[in-house]
Amino acid sequence: MVWFHNPHGFYTSTSAYSWLLLKQREGHDLLPTYGKISSIYQDFKECPKCGARAKTFIHALKDCPTACTIVALGGLDNRLLVGEYSCCIDWIEDVMRVLDMKVVADFITTLWNSWNNHNNFVFRGKDDDARVIWDRAKTLCHDFRIHNLVNKSLLPITPANKNWVKPLCDFVKINFDATVKN
Helix, strand or coil: CCCCCCCCCCCCHHHHHHHHHHHHHHHCCCCCCHHHHHHHCCCCCCCCCCCCCCCCHHHHHHHCHHHHHHHHHCCCCHHHHCCCCCCHHHHHHHHHHHCCHHHHHHHHHHHHHHHHHHHHHHHHCCCCCHHHHHHHHHHHHHHHHHHHHHCCCCCCCCCCCCCCCCCCCCCCCCCCCCCCCC
16 A cells, blocks of 8 residues: 655545555546546547557556656656556556655646646647646645645644553453455
């Protein structure tokens, strides 16, 4: 499981479950990738930006020349751009192993802006320059950092001492986890 930087050091089972769902949805083609969108809009036979036959999430975020330029402008090491990946989550996990958490947050914001640019081109015919997309992502990251420094957090910091306590005599403590599958 991959954890994003949390300045308070608190991670919940809800955040872990959210990441697990995201990973499963991406892995099972449930996210609205170009391939899924192109199956709805049958007139798309190839990438509308570069003409490549690939209709995958990894192509839209890494391999398409515009997306590659946007990510490279963000300072991503070239060895992470040239690798071959069949699944986008594998690429993102490799990037997360190399970069520190602050840079990973910027990287995810850059991917989000790149994806928005791709969708704007597909659905509105609007294509922005890679430098404009990168500047937009950089500004968004900067604004979030300022916001987090100036404003109080939504979740107050309440330190809790969470140590195991031996149960009283004649009591049994049972911990369990459960999963439900269809």
